[in-house]
Amino acid sequence: MQYLIKRLRKTIAALTLGLFLLLPLPSFAADTATGKTLIIYYSRTGKSRLISQVLQKELNAQVLEIKDLKNRSGTLGYAGAGFDGFFDRHTTVDPTKADLSPYSNIVIVSPIWNWKLSTPIHTFLDNNRLDGKTVVLFTNGNNDIRKYEQYDDNAPWIKRFFRDYIRGKSKGSRDYVTGTAGGNYVRHCHVETLEASNDQIMQRTIKQLDNVKSALSIKTAKANQ
Numbered sequence: 001m002q003y004l005i006k007r008l009r010k011t012i013a014a015l016t017l018g019l020f021l022l023l024p025l026p027s028f029a030a031d032t033a034t035g036k037t038l039i040i041y042y043s044r045t046g047k048s049r050l051i052s053q054v055l056q057k058e059l060n061a062q063v064l065e066i067k068d069l070k071n072r073s074g075t076l077g078y079a080g081a082g083f084d085g086f087f088d089r090h091t092t093v094d095p096t097k098a099d100l101s102p103y104s105n106i107v108i109v110s111p112i113w114n115w116k117l118s119t120p121i122h123t124f125l126d127n128n129r130l131d132g133k134t135v136v137l138f139t140n141g142n143n144d145i146r147k148y149e150q151y152d153d154n155a156p157w158i159k160r161f162f163r164d165y166i167r168g169k170s171k172g173s174r175d176y177v178t179g180t181a182g183g184n185y186v187r188h189c190h191v192e193t194l195e196a197s198n199d200q201i202m203q204r205t206i207k208q209l210d211n212v213k214s215a216l217s218i219k220t221a222k223a224n225q
């Protein structure tokens with residue numbers, strides 16, 4: 001009898017262990033194979049390109065550069081970009097449309113123009129759908145857009161003004177991804193670039209990697225493996 005009870009206990013223990021090992025498998029598989037990741041970027045002066053290169057290597061992702069067919073170089077180019085950004089104008093980009101069907105994760109890397117996503121990225125989002133895709137926004141700019149987030153409602157009015165202004169603009173960027181392009185926005189990361197060396201930009205990007213990976217549910221394995 002005692003022999004039978006021992007056997008029964010062993011069998012139950014083996015079954016429980018087996019169940020424990022088997023059950024997490026589907027969700028683990030889903031987490032590590034969330035599909036391919038595509039980084040879509042526009043860069044006027046090379047900083048977003050550098051950030052995209054770091055992300056590409058670390059996420060094992062594909063990269064799509066959006067080129068602005070308007071000349072944005074020099075002072076005139078800067079002024080034109082400021083004008084287009086301020087008045088929400090559009091531009092001509094290459095490519096206008098892209099086959100995004102192989103990708104379930106999209107990382108949009110853009111410089112901040114007038115506290116919004118850059119005009120070429122807006123134009124690209126107007127022409128492409130991101131339905132069903134998990135989207136991370138990765139912006140960079142002269143300033144840290146989170147700088148004013150620390151101010152509560154007792155802060156001087158000017159700080160509250162900037163906090164609410166930048167909050168509104170960041171919400172506008174998220175709404176562009178969800179409303180205009182139909183994507184599933186999950187996270188906004190930002191890197192400050194003013195007077196930063198390439199090394200510092202790379203380091204700041206790497207610091208944000210865990211945020212990007214967890215937002216895209218990329219755990220132990222690399223995305224495209």
Ligand SMILES: Cc1cc2nc3c(=O)[nH]c(=O)nc-3n(C[C@H](O)[C@H](O)[C@H](O)COP(=O)(O)O)c2cc1C
Pocket residue numbers: 042043044045046047048049078081082083085110111112113114115116140141142143144193
């Ligand atoms: C037209 C224009 C508007 C900009 N507006 C802002 C802004 O509102 N806030 C900010 O922090 N940086 C702003 N910047 C600075 C860029 O976001 C910053 O230099 C960025 O790192 C450049 O990235 P890129 O080299 O990929 O073009 C602006 C730059 C341009 C050209």
